[in-house]
Amino acid sequence: MISYNLTLPIILFIFGACIGSFLNVCIFRIPEKKSIVFPGSFCPVCKKNIPFYCNIPILSYLFLQGRCKYCKTHISMRYPLVEILTGVFPVFLFFKFGLTPPGLFWFCFICVLIVISLIDFDHQIIPDVISLPGIVIFASSAFFIPEMSPRDVLIGIFAGGGILYTIAFLYFKLKKAQGMGGGDIKLLAMIGAATGLKGVIFTIFTGSVMGTAAGLGALIFIKGSNRYLKIPFGPYLSFGAILYIFFGEGLIQWYFRTITG
Ligand SMILES: [Zn+2]
Numbered sequence: 001m002i003s004y005n006l007t008l009p010i011i012l013f014i015f016g017a018c019i020g021s022f023l024n025v026c027i028f029r030i031p032e033k034k035s036i037v038f039p040g041s042f043c044p045v046c047k048k049n050i051p052f053y054c055n056i057p058i059l060s061y062l063f064l065q066g067r068c069k070y071c072k073t074h075i076s077m078r079y080p081l082v083e084i085l086t087g088v089f090p091v092f093l094f095f096k097f098g099l100t101p102p103g104l105f106w107f108c109f110i111c112v113l114i115v116i117s118l119i120d121f122d123h124q125i126i127p128d129v130i131s132l133p134g135i136v137i138f139a140s141s142a143f144f145i146p147e148m149s150p151r152d153v154l155i156g157i158f159a160g161g162g163i164l165y166t167i168a169f170l171y172f173k174l175k176k177a178q179g180m181g182g183g184d185i186k187l188l189a190m191i192g193a194a195t196g197l198k199g200v201i202f203t204i205f206t207g208s209v210m211g212t213a214a215g216l217g218a219l220i221f222i223k224g225s226n227r228y229l230k231i232p233f234g235p236y237l238s239f240g241a242i243l244y245i246f247f248g249e250g251l252i253q254w255y256f257r258t259i260t261g
Pocket of ligand 1: 044045046048068070071072073
């Protein structure tokens with residue numbers, strides 16, 4: 001019987017939740033082109049500054065019962081959920097990679113994907129100020145990830161940008177309508193910089209399968225004109241990329257074993 005020491009996972013969770021608290025600020029302020037550093041957190045309704053003891057990830061939300069300390073305005077459940085989500089990933093990454101440079105690299109990458117996904121979900125945009133520097137920053141996978149070489153990085157960027165660009169171009173020619181935003185193209189180029197050609201193909205495949213499933217689900221279960229609502233593609237691509245980090249290699253091998261019998 002192996003006994004696991006839980007101290008490190010708990011510390012990693014708290015660390016991640018604090019980063020998640022910062023990601024909430026980024027998700028809220030980047031689309032409004034506001035500084036993510038200054039001023040400190042304040043209530044969007046009564047504009048009062050939130051003191052540090054009311055800004056503790058997850059716990060403050062529970063103590064304040066999801067309301068602003070001053071004006072009692074309801075605070076979205078999403079804030080603590082993003083903190084929990086961001087807290088869980090360092091723990092998962094620790095169990096898969098240990099405390100290693102690849103683990104740290106993937107955590108940064110996942111944080112950026114969380115921010116991009118929620119901004120895309122809220123505003124149907126993927127800001128260039130995240131995706132373009134992201135392509136450059138995550139090209140450092142060549143240093144951090146043993147399987148990635150500078151050549152893999154370049155192929156990943158061009159495959160990620162190129163494949164989606166081609167699909168978007170053909171869609172535009174056929175339907176005379178914009179099906180996919182330029183933001184998705186830059187996001188996939190960024191994913192390509194981090195994960196290479198294999199990651200790009202895996203991400204497009206799983207992202208499309210999930211996007212299609214969700215679209216069909218909306219058609220079946222949602223009544224009225226809402227069901228044709230344009231679903232942003234960014235969150236599905238991000239989910240596909242995160243799936244690749246944890247299970248990509250295993251799923252690819254399983255897939256090829258299955259189709260070759
Ligand atoms: Zn308030």
